Amino acid sequence: MRMAQMKLKVINVGTEWFVPFLEEQGVDVLRVEWSPPVERPSDITSILRKLRK
Amino acid sequence: MIVLSEVYHTVEGRYVDSVLLMQISREVEKMEGVQKAGAMVATPENISFFRIAGFNPPPGVGANSILLAVDAVTGPAADAAIGKMLGxxxxxxxxxxxxxxxxxxxxxxxxxxxxxxxxxTPGQYVRDIALGALDIGANLHIFSSNVPLEQELEIKRRGRDRGLLVMGPDCGTSIIDGHGIGFANKLSPGNDVGVIGSSGTGIQELTVQLDAAGLRVSYAIGTGSNDLTPEVGGITTEQAIAMLRGRCSSIAIVCKKPDPALQKSIIARIQDLPSAFISLGSSESGVHGRTGVSGIIDEAVAHISRELGKGHPLAEKAVEAASPGQGRRLLKGYFVGGSLCYQAQAILHREGIKVFSNSPLSPEYSAGGEFRDRNVCIDTGAEEYVAGRPHPMIDPVSRNSFLVRDSGRADVRVILFDVVLGFGSSPDPLDGLQGLEKGPVAVASICGTAQDSQGIESVRRQLEQKGVVVFRSASRAAAYAAAVMKVE
Incomplete structure (x- = not known):
């Protein structure tokens, strides 16, 4: 397991509640922009597919 | 007379995590003219919380909506608050x-x-994010629950193949090189004990008790609640043992309901080291090689301390069981820590107190929907209590409202609860406990260290001022609750 001599870096995806607690401990945090994928109804998806052809 | 202006607004078809909604309502409550504000997904449970808070939510708002509610001194102030929430x-x-x-x-x-x-993120989105992260060489701490088991296995196998650690899904706590991720306490760093655990508050209570004993912990690997099932086969636990062996002087593993065959093979892997295997709720107790096996965290800490020849497990002064009033017969336990709820049940059963739960030791002790007339230990962090709202360690008001409610009952003898401090926990874990009545014997444990930001001594003092009997150890609190229940 590679860890010795390395510095913890946390990549946060989802709620940002824990981020300030990590930063308070001196941890480098990358915040990721994330939102749920838009779910299209299947009929719209099939129309989009036809349009792309 | 001040006439307050109540304004409601709904947001449809939009995902916003419940913690952010809580933060939004707190931020808006700081605005001039705003008396109170709420922002929650409109599940039936949350609608009832709006009512408890004094709002009158409009009818017909469904669980796909986010309900925003503001009570302000003027209409414009309320409108401005709603505007800020929407922004x-x-x-x-x-x-x-x-x-x-x-x-x-x-x-x-x-x-x-x-x-x-x-x-x-919500569990259904975890797989794609997790596999992508492994592809770029990142280890994972998956806090999300509700990840399908076949996806969990796919993620864990991929991680193992690439030499990367997959902590979770359903992993509340980990500590890497002295840094707490998720819910964790501030410990004095060192490598006396490496901790591995499938239960979040189990890890917190164990690391806090080790720290109190003077034993240093810099690594706690959360494995996720399914790791020691036959299906998952202990993939993360095995990786964690390999990682901590050689790095730490001893290893302590804490879990709930492990597969018996896995338990046996894991003990065989660590029994040459000073070590402990804690299966919370189990009545098992013994020593295999140098591994102490127990169902109680404090017993494991004592074993490790003896094996290492250092450390002094926390000794709390004996407290004589308080005498309950006439007609008081029931025990009502409400926990923010699922593992502490589980351990408490085991201790109460061991002392002959029959107790029911939404997370029972065995199905015959399932609390069911109506448990008003039963002794209960309820895990208020369980799925049915956190749908559309933050975990009670983040927002303790709902859990504390249960304690306040039951403290007013004439048939309740003991109120039992936990207060969990540390990174990730609410800055005010006693928020909502203001109305606690002094009828029943109230018993609490504080899981925390002197270095935690909430101030362990301040929390203890506030609890004691409310008449609560306070312990630093969750098992001692449960044992005291059992003693009060046995007073003739």
């Missing part, structure tokens, strides 16, 4: 700072980094 929802964040796209991450990492991706 914060639109921005989708609670603070400043750059947000990266997933495809930008590789350029942000260097060879010196030990990357851990902390994932707390």
């Amino acid at each position: 914060m929802i639109e921005s989708g964040t609670s603070g400043a700072g750059r947000r990266y796209r997933l495809d930008e991450l590789p350029s942000q990492m260097s060879a010196e980094d030990y990357p851990v991706m902390l994932i707390s």
